[in-house]
Amino acid sequence: MALLQEKTYTIKDIYALPDGQRAELIDGQLYDMAPPNTRHQMLVSELNITIGNYIRSKGGNCRIFPAPFAVFLNKDDRNYVEPDISIICDKEKLNDKGCNGAPDWIIEIVSPSTERIDYGIKLFKYRSAGVREYWIVNPRTRIINVYDLENEKGTHQYSFDDEIPVCIYEDLNIRISALI
Numbered sequence: 001m002a003l004l005q006e007k008t009y010t011i012k013d014i015y016a017l018p019d020g021q022r023a024e025l026i027d028g029q030l031y032d033m034a035p036p037n038t039r040h041q042m043l044v045s046e047l048n049i050t051i052g053n054y055i056r057s058k059g060g061n062c063r064i065f066p067a068p069f070a071v072f073l074n075k076d077d078r079n080y081v082e083p084d085i086s087i088i089c090d091k092e093k094l095n096d097k098g099c100n101g102a103p104d105w106i107i108e109i110v111s112p113s114t115e116r117i118d119y120g121i122k123l124f125k126y127r128s129a130g131v132r133e134y135w136i137v138n139p140r141t142r143i144i145n146v147y148d149l150e151n152e153k154g155t156h157q158y159s160f161d162d163e164i165p166v167c168i169y170e171d172l173n174i175r176i177s178a179l180i
Helices: 011-015 038-057 115-129
Strands: 023-026 029-032 063-066 085-088 098-100 105-109 133-138 143-148 155-159
Touching (some): 011 023, 023 115, 038 063, 038 105, 105 115, 115 133, 115 143
Parallel strands (some): 105 133
Antiparallel strands (some): 023 029, 085 105, 143 155
16 A cells, blocks of 8 residues: 655645745645734834844844745755744845845744644754744743854753843843833
């Protein structure tokens, strides 16, 4: 008896989705993306402004991109993600389609439908692709998990009320509760 094989999707399938439908592609598997809620969008917006203002004030070379923004993690056609916020410091990775390779810092805002993916699958993919820092912001629990992937310092958990040190910027701390 033949085993059933799951279809392996490619970036071509992402671009063939109907207008308005969003999905991510991880190791050839499609993950549909639900529209974000208001709190999610407020967090993305405020973090984008805060980090962008910091980068500008320091005359930094990094660029910040909120979703939807294409990130092609690997040099293959089976991985395409749209992190909520991507910070890219190597401009050579940027082209008209998005980012080719790992962003330096990725922030994901958890929703109930993405929890398993954000804490598991994406953590593994981002670590193996070379992302330097990964934040998982959970509005429901008011907890932020910070992964210093560059220095392999493990996970640090913070509440929305804590001053959270940014690993890739020594002099930037963010308090989420001050933003919303």
